[in-house]
Amino acid sequence: MMKIDNSLPLEYANEQNKMNIFGFWIFIGAEVMLFATLFATYFTLEHRVGNGPAGAEIFELTPVLIETLVLLTSSFTIGLAMNAMRLGKKNAMLTFFSITLLLGLVFLGVEIYEFTHYASIGAGLQVSAFTGILLTTLGTHGAHVTVGLFWGLFIIMQVKKHGLTPKTANKSFIFSLYWHFLDIVWIFIFSFIYLKGMM
Amino acid sequence: MDYFDRFAIPHPSPAIYASMVAIGLTMIAIVIGLTYFKKWGYLWSEWLTTVDHKRIGIMYLIAALLMLFRGGVDALMMRAQTAVPDNKLLDAQHYNEVFTTHGVVMIIFMAMPFIYALMNFVVPLQIGARDVAFPRLNALSFWLFFMGAMLFNISFVIGGSPDAGWTSYFPLAGNDFSQSVGTNYYMLSIQIAGIGTLISGINFITTIFRMRAPGMKLMKMPMFTWTTLITNAIVVFAFPVLTIALLLGTMDRLFGAHIFSMTNGGMDMLWANLFWVWGHPEVYILILPAFGIYSEVISTFSRRNLYGYKSMVASIVIISFFSFLVWMHHFYTMGQGPLSNSIFSITTMAIAIPTGIKIFNWLLTMRKGKIKFTVPMLYSVGFIPIFTIGGVTGVMLGMASADYQYHNTMFLVAHFHYTIIPGVVFAMLAGLTYWWPKMFGFMLSERIGKWAFWFIAIGTNVAFFPMFFTGLDGQARRMYTYSEATGFGPLNMLSFVGAIGLAIGFALIVYNIYYSVRYASRDIGSDPWDARTLEWATQTPVQSYNFARTPQVDSIEALWDLKRNGKPVFQGEIEKIHMPNSSGMPFIMSCIFFAWGFSLIFSMWIPAIITTIAIFACMAHRSFEKDDGHYISVEEIKATEKDWEVLNDENR
Amino acid sequence: MSELFPRKQVMGFVFSLVLTAAALTVYFLDLSFMAAMTVLLATAFVQAGVQLVGFMHVGESEDRTMIYMNIFYGVAIALFTIFGTLLILVWDM
Amino acid sequence: MIKKWSFLSLVVGLFAILAGCEPLLVLDPKGPQAETTANVIWISIATMAIVVAAVFGLMAYVVFKYRASKQSEDYEPPHIEGNPIIETIIVAIPVIIIIFLSIVTVKSTYEVEATPKGYEDQKPLIVYASSSDWKWHFSYPEENIETVNYLYIPTDRALEFRLYSYGPITSFWIPQLGGQKYAMSDMITTLHLAADVPGEYMGRNANFSGKGFAENIFHVKAMSPEEFDKWVEDVKANAEPLTEEKFDELLKPGHLGQLTFSGTHLGFLPPPEGHHHGSHETNDDEHGSEHAHAHEDVDTDHSGH
Structure with missing residues (x-):
């Protein structure tokens, strides 16, 4: 393997690892712009409801609040998993990691409920510009979470099998960045789509 | 049978059938050729699976040249159709498809890969690296681009080409007005x-x-x-916007959403807005690498260091930021108030300032130099006046009130060809000729290259200068025909003549490649231009690991310092070198992407779902894959370097 | 056990819960549009900051300058895009 | 190099001659708005000519003086990093030019968006110009007449065009009277024009709108107010009325010649009045009042813009 620098956490141990993390930060920059575009579109179309319902008519606080709390907590637990990883505690790390994914699964479940609910009350994708961009924005975030769940699962399997190596630690750390970022995006969705729409 | 109707071409013509046959025959010829010469294994192991940035660069280059000719043929057809009034060469539908594909192919599938060809080949060498940071992803990038390009290019024989212009404004591009699958493509x-x-x-x-x-x-x-760095920074922040715009467009076209539609609250202007939020930075993505190439070429052939390096760097950074603040100048006439128009006018014109700095810096670099007019230098010097015309007309277009008269006319077409041809095509040809010996180990013929340059430079002016006048005379762009009474005839004929000149120029470039492959000397050393930067400090052809010993740099022109001042660059012992392994996954995954795109274009949901799962399966495979690359041993390196570096060390 | 729950992260989590609750006031109180938007903007951006610094360790690596620049650049352009779009398409000036 | 410049000047000369025969439409204004834009264009051409001359001149000097064939064998070009004074100059002069052009632009942009100069105190003639594939419909609400593919206007009177589209985005453009503006399906855009001189002008859709785009032209005839009034009376008396069925037929894609009707389509098919942007009220207008109930429970202050 490449040179290993022991003064740094495992995920930064070699040059390739550092590049992976740096590259992922750049990717997050791109994701900022991706979601910003969705938000720009959403704000433009927010009140263009055609014959369909407006946001205030379809948004419900309870599921949204559950989603928010679940995702916030999962962001906390993946942070704890990284802390455990840096302490070298593989089992604690795996526990926190698994909790994170379970919370992600709960989030996804509530979101699926939300989508079917919207469809059932006549707020499907094809109803209006507003519903179209609402569901696309939520769907893009939801797709990110779904990908994250699979990705996280693969990482758990690898950590289980190979232990905490520079490679698995690196993957886990990058996953944690991804997961925190999804939480940040959700905070903006929560504030500027749901709360703004309901107030 | 109904099921297969969707694959038929909605507006067939003999030309399309002829191209169909030509495509079929070419494919068969390639397959037979590869089989006959037993090259399948070579193709697979050396090219399709390679992660070497140099090979990927060369593949980008080949793709870009192919697309240049595809887009060029479109251009010729357009100019031929409008050369005389009331021409019947193409009908309206065909003409619309031709100018749409011309725009898309030239911007997305010619200019972009050309830029990435040179970036891929040159940048790792120029910074003294062994490869790019993520070689596997680099291969994936190429193959995704390539499959995207191929997917776009089959549109005209399967299902019909897009016909709503390269800007694809809704609602024209929506299902109501573009019923063929063209816009899905x-x-x-x-x-x-x-x-x-x-x-x-x-x-x-x-x-x-x-x-x-x-x-x-x-x-x-x-x-x-530097320009590569800033260009890619723009890419990272601009392309997500395109991703979303296209996603929303796909939602409208395939899933019946109403984002850009005329009913149910949809907003057609939003597409224009999102498209140009990406589209304007894209212009600078195209032009900044060109600025970098010109800086290298002008400095090399003036035998001088680049004048005003710091202000050059500052100006590209400023351009990169400003490029995101001007997008509205593409639709001043869309009914915003004068305040928005004024703000965006000022930001637009302000971009001219950093661009102007660059022009003057190049001129000041040539001053007190010792200018040798090689082919790359000719393109660089030719670029300056032509681009200046493009630039000043850009400032004119940036003035909102006057733009009400230029917008959507041939004046605009003239302007952006006056910027893109010198700003991208000239630069790419300059870069191609300049780095060709490093890529292939021989030089392109200077004599034929100069002929090609003059045809292209004069052809550009003859083809596009008349359009400033027809535009001011009221000729809108994208008109497939016009009546004799308009008086546009003679100038359009002149444009056509210019287009033929351009075509001859490009044909000469092809001939030049053929000629030089056959006759050019292979004994050119590793630094035939007497250049200044690190990429010329490598062996020709460049070894897979680029540098046997990591260079130590301490100036902008490391090689020049080495040659003139004897500053040591390669020091220390040769150590074993870690290199990434080749992989077929990027290619396979991109093929699946191709199938995925094709399925969605024709709304074939089951294959679309299967391919989506397959794409994620590829990603999962990658996650579990164990691939630590391989090492090149010291003995092996010493063997390959024996004849070369030792020799060089003695000479320097 | 306590080392598994470092103070910084727990505080960050609590703080983000508090901010979420603060954001919720726009739902329960009858604020003016401007006041409500100010609250939402403040809570959302502070929360993002908490995540970035507290959880994502944005400043820990040797590339921190570049990472900060990347984030600032991205956020700046994102804001320009959003407000520019609103200026053109919604506020109609 | 010489070859090229002599060739270029030949080309430019040729155009000057060509352009001399018949003035280019945009630079041959027949109304105040077109005159404003033509003036701006001339100012910008003159300013830019200075820039072009400076660059071309400097380049010609450098290229001739410092070519290798003119230098001695052993001339070794110096290493110069830059010069703060020169670099300040090459920044400062463009900045001054851009400031100057910005002032011109902002002033003229406000001008072309307002009622034409000299006509401020008049009541403008309002014409609703709507496009459908690939025709233009001109409705004169006050005169209560409608034409297709031709436009009669009085001279010396402010004209206010209200533009919208029954299909793709189009652009309403009469080069000799003023700049163009988009017509779109979900909002009305307003274009202020006026004609000073009687005559016939070319008008067209400038924005690509599909197969019939090239022929999407209309004829404009400016005439004295008296003649215009006479024409209006004549149309009212003689033209057949525009019915809803007839108008639906007109909207079908295709080309029509010039048609004239009494009455307008504005009554039975209201245009997307006002600005669609943001607010709920206009949304209701857009989609017909029968949908208004859908928004009753939505407070208007949500839009908050």
């Missing part, structure tokens, strides 16, 4: 290629930030590396 093929470009952007930023040779601080990077 547009949405999905650009999406696939765009994802590849975004990955490249991340890859190059990481490469340049983390893999520079020791001592090469940011302010000691060669100008082409």
